[in-house]
Amino acid sequence: MDRVNTDTRDTDTLLAGSQDDYHSQPQHSTTSPAASTPPSSSDNSDLTAVFCDATQVLDVPSPQTEGRNQLKGTVLQQRYLLEDQIGRGGMCDIYRARDLLLEQNGIKDNHIAVKLLQPHLQDHPQARHLLIAEARKSQQLSHPNIIRVFSFGHEALEGRDSACTFLVMEWLDGETLDLVIKRSRPRGLNYDGAMQILRQIAAALDYASSQGVVHADLKPSNVMLTRDGHIKVLDFGVAGSDPLHQDIYAVPDNDATEPVQGYTPAYASPQLLAGNKPTHRDDIYSFCCIAYELLTSKHPFQRQPADKAQQQKLRADAPAALSSKRWAQLQQGLAFEERKRPAQLLTLLNLMEQPSAWPRLAGWSAALVVVLAAAGMGYQQYQGYQQRLQQLDTRLADSHRYDYLQGATPTALLDALAQAPADQQALVTGILQQQRARVLDYFEGEVESQLQQQQSGYPDYYSVTRTVEEGLKVFPDSARLHTLLDTLQQSWRGSTQALDEQLNAMLEQGKYQTKADFDNLLTQFSGLKRLNHDYQPLPSEKASATYQQVMQEALSKTADEDQLNRLRKIGETFFAGMPVAEQSVEQVDEVQQAQQTMDAYKTARQQGQKLPFPHAAAAIVYQEKTAALASQISAATDPEALTEAENALASYGRGLPSDFEPLVTLTHQLAQAYRDLAKQLINADQLREAQKAMAEADLVEKGLQAR
Known part of the structure; x- marks a missing residue:
């Protein structure tokens, strides 16, 4: 960072009365700092003073002696080209650098300062924390009289053992006090x-x-x-x-360290x-x-x-x-x-x-006090005049309070407006009006930046809209901001409508039966809720019919608990209040309750407890097997097929009581199937085979009675 040339006229008025001393100092050029020789350690004009490191006691080894400009020519984050080391402090090296992105866009004023932790401190956690703390504090403070910190970075460099930690800061052309x-x-x-x-x-x-x-x-x-x-x-x-x-309600910062x-x-x-x-x-x-x-x-x-x-x-x-x-x-x-x-x-x-301002008035006021006091006025009257004069002095000083806002950044202007007392709002507003174009450009830039910072592909229209509305509070007559607000709201509505149509199409197609489709659908819905906090799904009749069909198929097959839970979640989220959802949720509850009852019964039996068999719960749990076996018996038309069905029925009935209604029904169905087969065999003059079929029918029913 360059120092002011000693023959500059900008600071002459600050040094009136000591010009001989001023011009007796050696001159330092601001045009080619790279060519200048580094100052000695005894020279108080060491440029490291411009970016002084925080005075800290760090338990680290002493750095080995290293030459200047070790990183000269290095490009950080594919953007910042380190040109020349301009200083070295207790913790950091300071480089002048060029912002290549600004340079590529034709901006001539593209110099910045880069503050890097010295190599022996790169892996030291406290040193890194101090640099991060400096970045966080400086970025928190946006004011024309406080140095700006643009960004903080941590990047691995080729040929170096440890990564490089650095701050990108405002380039200042001047000297320290x-x-x-x-x-x-x-x-x-x-x-x-x-x-x-x-x-x-x-x-x-x-x-x-x-x-x-x-x-x-x-x-x-x-x-x-x-x-x-x-x-x-x-x-x-x-x-x-x-x-x-x-904030006494804030979560404690466990990373914070005391200096x-x-x-x-x-x-x-x-x-x-x-x-x-x-x-x-x-x-x-x-x-x-x-x-x-x-x-x-x-x-x-x-x-x-x-x-x-x-x-x-x-x-x-x-x-x-x-x-x-x-x-x-x-x-x-x-x-x-x-x-x-x-x-x-x-x-x-x-x-x-x-x-x-008003020096004659101030001088007259001071003279008045002397005259009144000399005239022997009472002490209380004198004190009253003193207070009035002090108020006058304060008013005169207040008239210069906002001088620093001339040419200040838009953020500093807006902060000043927010913090100004009610009686000074008009003064700050007037300064804002003078810089109206720059402040409006700032609001539009903030909107563009926020639109680009999307979460899960969806802009935060609430934040963007608040930014425009904050601008309208300052410039309520701005056609630029009103047009921008209308455009944002139209885009907001259009985006919500397009995503709602996509969501309904997924519901109509039943794209939620697998876990992957289920997760994708909920992610889509979550994004819509972020986009529009008041969004409520209104599925079509086709989507409702699809859901009812999928749910009935799952219930008839006694779907696994995870699948039933997913379908319940779909009903509660997208079909809440609809009969199809309420009925389906009740059926899911019934199935899950029946399964829990059967599990409890089996556990008790294993522990030797005697409990009555839960017929109703078992009928629900076994409904899929019952339906499948009934279909198998109905399809059996020959002795071999009936024998297979009979074996399946025996497997089905293990552990079930003889009075379990689905078991009784299936047994009678199988016996009747054997009798029907016997009639067919009699008509075909296969009497011996018919007798076997009749006998098997009797055995099936007797087996049930013997259980």
Whole structure:
């Protein structure tokens, strides 16, 4: 990441009063960083400061000495071409890279920064977790004064033992505040220049606070001043969650780890140094240390950690650039006791700021206080005027609260609108109207992205519609959004209708009898429910008739329990409330109950218990065998066939009582079949064979009586 050329005019106003020091610094070109020599370890302008690693204590072996640019020329995710290593920190190497996808689409501004774990840390779980945490925190914070993290990746590289873990980040052209402070020595920045920087840092921290995030490692090297004068706050990787924003009903994050020494001692509050959980007042202490350094080019406590400075009772001298009133406000932020620091950073900043609007009115108000006090007015009246003046100061400062939104990203604009108080909604809405085209492009881009992120082949029309409706809340008169909403709703209805027709066709064809068809049908139905939460199937008459036929066939064959359960599920899901479904479910219940009764009877008999035979349940369980044997007897027309049927009947009757009605019926049917055969044989003058048939009929019936 390149530093600002020292002859640029963009930051001259920030350094008024210290120009000699400014121009005495060596110049660094921004045009060819690849050709520059790497800075020495003693050079405070080391580019690694731009992407500082979280200060962590990791139990890992020391890395072996490795040269620069080991991965130069590598393409990550078939998209990011690493051009040159621009820095190296405690955990990561930083590369400048080109986004080949953007380049192929003709976008010239295609540089990004890639932050990679160093090779000896690639397999270290805590190091990977820290990098992931940084990505998650940074992506959670969408604000123009916070560096953007585009993506996180983990990719195996040819010729390396371990995979490569990396972040893809916004490319920044500028320098960190520690370099700005170094050049401002010995007098520091002027008041206006310092406030331009501090106002943007405060906006970033205030937004992070609204998202429940504490930075916890704010320091000059974690703040970037870009070439165009914008501030970017870096490295939210070790930030903790604000306990006031935590969801007490959320599932605990078992992967979360507490940062170990996740701060820089010279800028950490005594509470952080004591190991307490980070809070927003810790960020306020760090912010005020930076503010003091910008105004004086010196650390308020001689770079002593706050706990030691407190023990030594060190006191910071008042900056020459601050009035006594402003210095009193800054001193509150530097208080060692947490309770003495302001609860809100913007409140502190507003009280420190010199109003840039209506200076004559502000000067007249201040003069009025002096006149009234000199005239000997009562203390209470004086206090009343003081309060009115403080309110005036606050109003003047509020007029600049949203300066950072000029040119901000659409997401930052929308967040500001959502968080703005009621009396400031109109101001933010006006800024949104100025950037109407960009914000409308953002909403359309979000819709396109959501349509492409389909689950099981079906877009989430609910989410997409909410996105368009959110846009209409901001721009209710937008013809683009109204047209887009109509198109989405038509597509939604058309998709639901097409899938409903496919589902009904599967029901009509009975494509649910095998497990594979059954699973496929329910998957189709589940997709339809995701597409339209209110969808209710309305099967055709043909589908109902098919289901009834399939169910009767399954019941007549005493289908296995899994098949019956599948058919029951089909009835309950697609034919609920219809007579065909209710009747079928009752029949399935009857069959399953009968099977359970027979199983219980057999188990009891095996255990030596004497129970009455369950005739009704047995008749249902044996109905398929009964029907098959009846058909076999009816088809038997010769002695051999009748003998086979008689053997089958004997097998059928094993274990059944003689008074089991289906057994009695089949026995009489077989005896009658033998008598019918005897008549045929008599007519054919085969008297001997006829006598055998008659005798066999008697034996069959006597056998039943003898059971």
